[in-house]
Amino acid sequence: MQICPPALPGDVQLDEQGRLRHFLDIQGLPRALLTDILDTADSFRGIGDAQVKKVPLLRGRTVVNLFFENSTRTRATFELAAKRLSADVLNLDIGTSSSSKGETLRDTLFNLEAMQADAFVVRHSDSGAAHFIASQVTPHVAIINAGDGRHAHPTQAMLDMLTIRRHKGEFSNLKVAIVGDILHSRVARSQVHALKTLGAGEVRLVAPLTLLPSQVDAMGCRVFTNLRQGLKDVDVVIMLRLQKERMDGALLPSEGEFYRYYGLTRETLAYARPDAVVMHPGPMNRGVEIESAVADGPQSLIMDQVTNGIAVRMAVLSMAVSGQTQKGAA
Amino acid sequence: MQICPPALPGDVQLDEQGRLRHFLDIQGLPRALLTDILDTADSFRGIGDAQVKKVPLLRGRTVVNLFFENSTRTRATFELAAKRLSADVLNLDIGTSSSSKGETLRDTLFNLEAMQADAFVVRHSDSGAAHFIASQVTPHVAIINAGDGRHAHPTQAMLDMLTIRRHKGEFSNLKVAIVGDILHSRVARSQVHALKTLGAGEVRLVAPLTLLPSQVDAMGCRVFTNLRQGLKDVDVVIMLRLQKERMDGALLPSEGEFYRYYGLTRETLAYARPDAVVMHPGPMNRGVEIESAVADGPQSLIMDQVTNGIAVRMAVLSMAVSGQTQKGAA
Amino acid sequence: MQICPPALPGDVQLDEQGRLRHFLDIQGLPRALLTDILDTADSFRGIGDAQVKKVPLLRGRTVVNLFFENSTRTRATFELAAKRLSADVLNLDIGTSSSSKGETLRDTLFNLEAMQADAFVVRHSDSGAAHFIASQVTPHVAIINAGDGRHAHPTQAMLDMLTIRRHKGEFSNLKVAIVGDILHSRVARSQVHALKTLGAGEVRLVAPLTLLPSQVDAMGCRVFTNLRQGLKDVDVVIMLRLQKERMDGALLPSEGEFYRYYGLTRETLAYARPDAVVMHPGPMNRGVEIESAVADGPQSLIMDQVTNGIAVRMAVLSMAVSGQTQKGAA
Incomplete structure (x- = not known):
């Protein structure tokens, strides 16, 4: 990649x-x-x-x-x-x-x-x-x-930017975390370029090492392998879909283990700012990358994205x- | 059901x-x-x-x-x-x-x-x-x-009601027979409710016992297992499609036998009133539930239904x- | 046929x-x-x-x-x-x-x-x-x-006629060659009728004997089995698609051999008039019935046909x- x-x-x-x-x-x-x-x-x-x-x-x-x-x-x-x-x-x-x-x-x-x-x-x-x-x-x-x-996937990235701007205003004030399967995601790549170009205050990538691209340093983002640290004080959390159909078994022990370490739950979301918003490009794997209570909760903008x-x-x-x-x- | x-x-x-x-x-x-x-x-x-x-x-x-x-x-x-x-x-x-x-x-x-x-x-x-x-x-x-x-299948029932009203006028004057595979038919169920609500004079269900629902008494219709008796003096004959794909062999001896006892033919239609109209929701099984000469005959409203x-x-x-x-x- | x-x-x-x-x-x-x-x-x-x-x-x-x-x-x-x-x-x-x-x-x-x-x-x-x-x-x-x-395939034939008329004017002045799998082609049949009705000066069919219909004489066209002779001095060359999916092996030795004897190349096109136009109903088999340099060349009207x-x-x-x-x- x-x-x-x-x-x-x-x-x-x-x-x-x-x-x-x-x-x-x-x-x-x-x-x-x-x-x-x-x-x-x-x-x-x-x-x-x-x-x-x-x-x-x-x-x-x-x-x-x-x-x-x-x-x-x-x-x-x-x-x-x-x-x-x-x-x-x-x-x-x-x-x-x-x-x-x-x-x-x-x-x-x-x-x-x-x-x-x-x-x-x-x-x-x-x-x-x-x-x-x-x-x-x-x-x-x-x-x-x-x-x-x-x-x-540039129209997906722009709809995410529109959603962020309508809810959070100026990009320069914002810390944004992109979480999950960065390696296989055309969405993540386009989001990073859009956030950088629009001057986002800080862009973070949060993923296990096996789901990060080898050239991740060149992307100009802060990289975290620990979800709680990666979400600390962010204004926007963008979850990615776990591209199960693109993955061979070697990169990931199990869906259950992924959820335990990288799933966005009410508990892990609490590390972000209290007014942080949650986004996901869909379709969601509930219980794999995101807890239903978060997907349907008051901080979710997922339907607004559509x-x-x-x-x-x-x-x-x-x-x-x-x-x-x-x-x-x- | x-x-x-x-x-x-x-x-x-x-x-x-x-x-x-x-x-x-x-x-x-x-x-x-x-x-x-x-x-x-x-x-x-x-x-x-x-x-x-x-x-x-x-x-x-x-x-x-x-x-x-x-x-x-x-x-x-x-x-x-x-x-x-x-x-x-x-x-x-x-x-x-x-x-x-x-x-x-x-x-x-x-x-x-x-x-x-x-x-x-x-x-x-x-x-x-x-x-x-x-x-x-x-x-x-x-x-x-x-x-x-x-x-x-409520829009199917309402198009049937529209067809009846345009050709026969007031429902209160009409005897209507619904014939065939009542058991598996969402169409029949909606037709019965529509005819009852609109005040049809008499609603009859005509089918072999194996194709009648067990709660048929609660439907407020007259039930016939004999086609000729069921058609006697009716104003409207509604044939149902024989839902072959939903049926296991046990309910029905053969298509030929069904046609012999329950098929609408020129001979059996003669038991209805001379100005009776014939309807079918389609697609028809010609020679199974209806004779072609009836489906294409002067009493048929089947194309008008569409x-x-x-x-x-x-x-x-x-x-x-x-x-x-x-x-x-x- | x-x-x-x-x-x-x-x-x-x-x-x-x-x-x-x-x-x-x-x-x-x-x-x-x-x-x-x-x-x-x-x-x-x-x-x-x-x-x-x-x-x-x-x-x-x-x-x-x-x-x-x-x-x-x-x-x-x-x-x-x-x-x-x-x-x-x-x-x-x-x-x-x-x-x-x-x-x-x-x-x-x-x-x-x-x-x-x-x-x-x-x-x-x-x-x-x-x-x-x-x-x-x-x-x-x-x-x-x-x-x-x-x-x-009458609309295909008429779009070909429109293309010819817009580029070459009156049909009576034109020699037109139809080349290739005449036998299996509904397009060729409609083209011949259209050209004849519109009064084309001369209509030629060019194909190996195995790809000509048995009643070809009744079509009122000049028949050639030699491509170079068939193209000599024509104003319009209409290539046909080689209907590979309709052909059993017996009619044709190989695609390579077909191309060698009946493919339209810069070399064979040179037998036609210098201002001859080239047409093809598509989809083309490049390198089977037509050379890419001809299909994409200055004499080609193939996109105009669409x-x-x-x-x-x-x-x-x-x-x-x-x-x-x-x-x-x-």
Whole structure:
């Protein structure tokens, strides 16, 4: 795993005026752009509460959900985000499509592009897949990374940032702990880049040694292998999902032992600040990385994250496709 | 099987003003509400015949089809109903979704709710699933039962009622026979409750003893094991699908024998009134429970039932989500 | 294989005023109607380039994609075409639907019709399936053939005609070569009928004897078994996909040998006119029937074909459903 791959040229994701063209990775994006995304998402937050949850920003545009890896939840939130922007949505499950007829990925992409899609939302089990696709398509097609291998999951990171900002305000005042299976987590990698770029006061990684990447020092975070020490006085606790399906037995003695040492419980949460908030990208393994009483408790923002996810995806889609931000560029 | 479970508190399905909040079961709903549904559905019947089959009642609302059990036909009619109300529709096949990642049903529901869905249309193989889900979600999400186990299928029953009323008028004048596999049928159970509530003159159940529920006496219907006697002078014949996939061999000697004793043929239909109408919820087993000449004959309303199904689903969705009825509550 | 089945009565596809009612096969359609389709499609070509890719022609109408055979690409282009006409689209994968409950195809169709669909787009592995369905439904439902067995693929042929006309103008001046697996190709059959009807100067079929239909003489084309001779001085080269999955080993020694004798390479393309254009219906087998340098070269119109495919499908859907053509009949 490369938790810190060589920096990507910023211009892959931005156009000459510095506006969002593709959304592939937090790394390489300037703080002002991340703030723009958060501001734009904030303006969309109200729409979900209204009876008519639609704005006409992407009316007549086509958004293609290109999922090489199954993910009902992420696909659903992107589909809702696109529909609430009034776009037409095409769901393509590429696992069962013409790849079975021997067509190359490049030909599949060219075909989709020729259908005059405006954006592809890409989920793929290979790290770097979204970057590869962005390098292949013509400039008028926006690529949104919906998770690629262990590399990045930038819309997840931004919805986490939106959730933190709405509840805790300025990042510079905050201590944030990311807890759990850092090694296998594209979410953690994107969160670290987002928190660093937005100027978080302190970012901590809390995990057993076997679940920390070997290059963890290069990430510029404080590393803890003891949960209680890692949570001490933090404002935000972000739990990660234990990626059971990606793990071979060697890294972890048992789920029970993981819970005992790294599970977030009422007892361990008490080490954090009394007003600390708790987050989790879902789906949760209750009783493995988090106690139900905490997941459903007053400090949990887990459901709020889902709602913010639609707003962030609306922001990213509208900015990359129409150049529409809070400040109204066109 | 509980053909007559303990009555449910009416307020699960109704709000304080007696308006529809969830649509889970016919049992417990007052006659005036069922009549409201029929009147509202009647007003939507014309829409399907128009070139523009859309009304803006649910524009900007999100309807999630949450199918834990596959049903192309029912899913399609709910999808069309929601789209003709101008809602956005999200189809989720929960069998293949994050439940495989170990998420609990409750977490899946909370997630969908956090996506700010306005209604879940639920199909599940467990009796009571829709009630359980209604007990979990917040009041602003409407749950529509699209069939749960052997318990209820209330939109099917209401489309049958609409079909009867449009062709036969007042229920109090009518003798209605429900014929076939009563034991396994959620449709039959909902039909009995609907016919009773709407004041049908006489409701008959016609089946072999092995396909009658043990508590059949409590249903307040006349029971016949002889088809010809059961059909004598009835105005409406409702055939049930023989649920072959739910039956073990012990209950039924053979399909051929079932057809000989309980199949609706031109000969057996002649026992009913000459202007009797024939209905079937589909999909039909031709030559098992019904003769093709009857299914396609002049007394058959089977295709009309499908068309009425979309109108009834539009009525239930619009009433539960927006409070919109024929009389114009809001 | 019947490459020239008995002519079908024209009135299956046309109404009494000669307007398009179903679109099943090129054969039997008059030249004026094919020209109408091309003119209407041309008027839709601009829409794909606009930001708002929608016209309200089929607003409130329902288009059902009825795919008995999987085809992501064709399904996607029909779905986009219908959505850009503002229709509601229902995707039904009939392989996994109520046919498994023992319902007959006829009952499935009647049910879909009773849902008041305006058009069925049908893909089926059996030749004649779309004709059969058209013979079953009532006149107000339009059937569009999206490929049936080895019989026809008329929208593919018309998108090819649109591509040729936009780049080469009048058909009467053109020599067109169709190269490859003619025997198994519904595309080739429809192309020949379209080119003949539109008055192409010369139509050539180029294939090994084992991949030519036995009745090839009746098709009214010049036949070549030598690629270089077949390409000599042609204006248009249409390569066919090698239908590997339909072929048993006996017809073809090996893919390598096919490429050596019938593959379109820079070297073999040089036999055609210098301004010849190259087309392929996709998905391509690169290095089997076509060299990548040709597929991606300056003479290739392969991506243009995909874009034209949406315009042609919009034309056919709007003409068959609403009677709307370039000339504005209603």
